[in-house]
Amino acid sequence: MTPETEQLLRRWYMGQLIVLFGAAFIQLFTFDGGVFFPVGGMQLLIWGLLAWWPAAEEDQAQWWRLRHVNYYVQTVLQFTLLPILLANLVAWLSQLSWLDEQGLIAVGMAYLMVAFVPVAVVVTKPIESVIGRIAVLITAIFSGVVSAQQTFLILPNLQAPSVFEMVSDTGILGALGFVIAVGVLLRGWGLTGPSWRFNRQAQTSLVVGLIVVGTAFSLWNAFSAGGSWTTTFTHWDFQLRSATWKMFLSGLEPGIAEEWLYRFAVLTLLLQAFRHRRYQIDWAVWLSGGLFGMWHITNVFAGQPLSATVEQIIFAATLGWFLASMYLYSGSILLPMVIHAAIDILSMMASGSQTMVKPDVFEWQTIGATVIIFVGITIYFLTGSRRQVIQAHVNQRLSAQ
Structure with a gap:
C-alpha cells in the first residue's frame, strides 16, 4: 500500500468520523x-477522541x-x-x-460495503501480533461487517x-463488504490477495477428484433420506x-465470507x-480448520441445540481441513468458495432451516465417517508429491509479498 493511498484513506477516515x-x-x-x-454527549466525546487518536500522525512513542x-x-x-x-x-x-427515506436507506446499505475500509487501514492495520490479528478478524471484524446491514436497520425509526x-x-x-475490507487490510499488512487461477503444477485428475x-x-448432505447405512445411499x-432467494443468499454468504476469512x-x-x-x-491447515470449527460454537446463542452445535463444530473443523487442502493444492480460492456455498445452499433449501436439529445416533455415525474421509483426504494432500506442489505454491505466494 503506497503512502499516498494510506493518506487518502486516513482523510476518508477522519471525514467519516466527523460526519x-x-x-x-x-x-x-x-x-x-x-x-x-x-x-451521552460526554461518552460520545470520549469515544470520538479515542477514535481520532489512531489517525494522529505525530510521534507518540511514550504512549505506545x-x-x-x-x-x-x-x-x-x-x-x-x-x-x-x-x-x-x-x-x-x-x-x-x-430526500426519500427509502433512497437514503439504500444508499446507506450500499455505503456500508466500503465504510469499513478506512477503519481497517487506520485502526486495525497497526495491530502487529498474529494472534491479535486473527482474533479481531474472526470476532469483531467478521461479525461487524457481515451483519452491518442488519445492524443498520435496527433503529425503529427507519422503515x-x-x-x-x-x-x-x-x-x-456484508459478505461482499467483508471481502473488500479484509482484502484491503491484508494488503496493508503486506500480504497479497488469494490466488484465483488453478495451479498449473497440480494434477488435473486430483483437482477433478476434489471437485467430485x-x-x-x-448432494448427499442435502438430499439423502436414508436413516441407516443400508438406505443412506439408496433413499x-x-x-x-424452501427454494427462496433468502435461503439462497443465506447459503451463499458463508461460502463467500467464511472462505475469505478462514481459507484466505x-x-x-x-x-x-x-x-x-x-x-x-x-x-x-490444522489450526485454521480448528478455528473454523470452534467458531461455530456461537450458533448455540442462536437457539441451536448444544448437541447439534457440537456436531457442527466437529463437521466444520473437518470440512475446513478439506477445503484448506483443496485451496492450497488447486491454487484457486473459487473452488472452496463454490463447494462451501453449494453445501450450505442445498442443505438450507432442502431442510427449510438455517440451523441444525438435535442429531440422532445414525447422524453421529455419519459425522464419524465424514471425519475419517475428510481427514484422510487432507493427510493425503499434505504428503508426498501433493505436498511438494502445495509447498511450491505457498512459497510463490509468500515470496510475492
Missing part, C-alpha cells in the same frame, strides 16, 4: 429536549502501550457500532431534508422495505422445502507466521 459523530451529537442534543445529552490497546478497542467499537452511527445519520437526514430487510438478514451485502468429492458430499428426497485471511496469516517452521503447512 457520523457530528450527526450523533446533534441527535443527542435535540432528542427529547436534550435530556440524554450530558451523559496505551495506543496499541486503543487499536483493539477501536476495532471492536467501530466495526460493531459504525452501522448504528450511519443509521442515525440517515434517520436525521430523512427528517430534515426532501425499510421488506426486500431490504430480507437482503440485510442474509448478510450477502465436494459435489457428491453436497433420496430431492424436494426443496487466517490461513495466509498462519502460513506467514510459520514460514520458518518445518511443518509450516501442517500447522496452518
Whole structure:
C-alpha cells in the first residue's frame, strides 16, 4: 500500500468520523429536549477522541502501550457500532431534508460495503501480533461487517422495505463488504490477495477428484433420506422445502465470507507466521480448520441445540481441513468458495432451516465417517508429491509479498 493511498484513506477516515459523530451529537442534543445529552454527549466525546487518536500522525512513542490497546478497542467499537452511527445519520437526514427515506436507506446499505475500509487501514492495520490479528478478524471484524446491514436497520425509526430487510438478514451485502475490507487490510499488512487461477503444477485428475468429492458430499448432505447405512445411499428426497432467494443468499454468504476469512485471511496469516517452521503447512491447515470449527460454537446463542452445535463444530473443523487442502493444492480460492456455498445452499433449501436439529445416533455415525474421509483426504494432500506442489505454491505466494 503506497503512502499516498494510506493518506487518502486516513482523510476518508477522519471525514467519516466527523460526519457520523457530528450527526450523533446533534441527535443527542435535540432528542427529547436534550435530556440524554450530558451523559451521552460526554461518552460520545470520549469515544470520538479515542477514535481520532489512531489517525494522529505525530510521534507518540511514550504512549505506545496505551495506543496499541486503543487499536483493539477501536476495532471492536467501530466495526460493531459504525452501522448504528450511519443509521442515525440517515434517520436525521430523512427528517430534515426532501430526500426519500427509502433512497437514503439504500444508499446507506450500499455505503456500508466500503465504510469499513478506512477503519481497517487506520485502526486495525497497526495491530502487529498474529494472534491479535486473527482474533479481531474472526470476532469483531467478521461479525461487524457481515451483519452491518442488519445492524443498520435496527433503529425503529427507519422503515425499510421488506426486500431490504430480507437482503440485510442474509448478510450477502456484508459478505461482499467483508471481502473488500479484509482484502484491503491484508494488503496493508503486506500480504497479497488469494490466488484465483488453478495451479498449473497440480494434477488435473486430483483437482477433478476434489471437485467430485465436494459435489457428491453436497448432494448427499442435502438430499439423502436414508436413516441407516443400508438406505443412506439408496433413499433420496430431492424436494426443496424452501427454494427462496433468502435461503439462497443465506447459503451463499458463508461460502463467500467464511472462505475469505478462514481459507484466505487466517490461513495466509498462519502460513506467514510459520514460514520458518518445518511443518509450516501442517500447522496452518490444522489450526485454521480448528478455528473454523470452534467458531461455530456461537450458533448455540442462536437457539441451536448444544448437541447439534457440537456436531457442527466437529463437521466444520473437518470440512475446513478439506477445503484448506483443496485451496492450497488447486491454487484457486473459487473452488472452496463454490463447494462451501453449494453445501450450505442445498442443505438450507432442502431442510427449510438455517440451523441444525438435535442429531440422532445414525447422524453421529455419519459425522464419524465424514471425519475419517475428510481427514484422510487432507493427510493425503499434505504428503508426498501433493505436498511438494502445495509447498511450491505457498512459497510463490509468500515470496510475492
